[in-house]
Amino acid sequence: MSENVVIHPTAHVDPRATIGDGSRIWINVQIREGAEIGKDCILSKDVYIDHGVTIGDRCKVQNSVSVYNGVTIGDGVFVGPNACFTNDKVPRAENPDWVVTSTRVESGASIGANATIVCGITIGEYAMIAAGSVVTRDVAPFTLVMGNPA
Numbered sequence: 001m002s003e004n005v006v007i008h009p010t011a012h013v014d015p016r017a018t019i020g021d022g023s024r025i026w027i028n029v030q031i032r033e034g035a036e037i038g039k040d041c042i043l044s045k046d047v048y049i050d051h052g053v054t055i056g057d058r059c060k061v062q063n064s065v066s067v068y069n070g071v072t073i074g075d076g077v078f079v080g081p082n083a084c085f086t087n088d089k090v091p092r093a094e095n096p097d098w099v100v101t102s103t104r105v106e107s108g109a110s111i112g113a114n115a116t117i118v119c120g121i122t123i124g125e126y127a128m129i130a131a132g133s134v135v136t137r138d139v140a141p142f143t144l145v146m147g148n149p150a
Contacts, residue, residue: 082113107125
């Protein structure tokens with residue numbers, strides 16, 4: 001990690017994670033092994049980044065966001081507080097055949113507070129997800145979606 005990365009003392013960043021220059025990791029953030037965080041990102045209080053997640057440059061991830069394995073986030077993406085990404089299409093406590101279902105958020109997209117992003121979709125460039133929405137299918141670039149389902 002470069003010298004200009006700021007990591008709060010309460011954050012836990014696995015040494016096998018990659019953090020880009022100029023990024024700031026705040027209070028109680030957990031970044032797991034193999035995660036890749038781009039340059040000039042802000043990960044706010046209580047964010048969880050699972051193993052294998054990729055986040056592009058200049059992203060802002062607000063308080064209490066969970067980003068699970070299988071999620072790829074492009075450059076310049078805003079993720080509002082308490083948003084959650086899933087990675088299991090049919091969640092069960094026990095499933096020996098479970099596989100990760102991937103999700104992609106394209107560059108410039110914005111995801112509002114408390115939105116839930118159901119796995120297996122793509123959110124297009126500069127799309128806007130309204131606060132509290134449940135996104136269950138692909139969102140076209142430059143589109144605003146809202147509601148449940150969005």
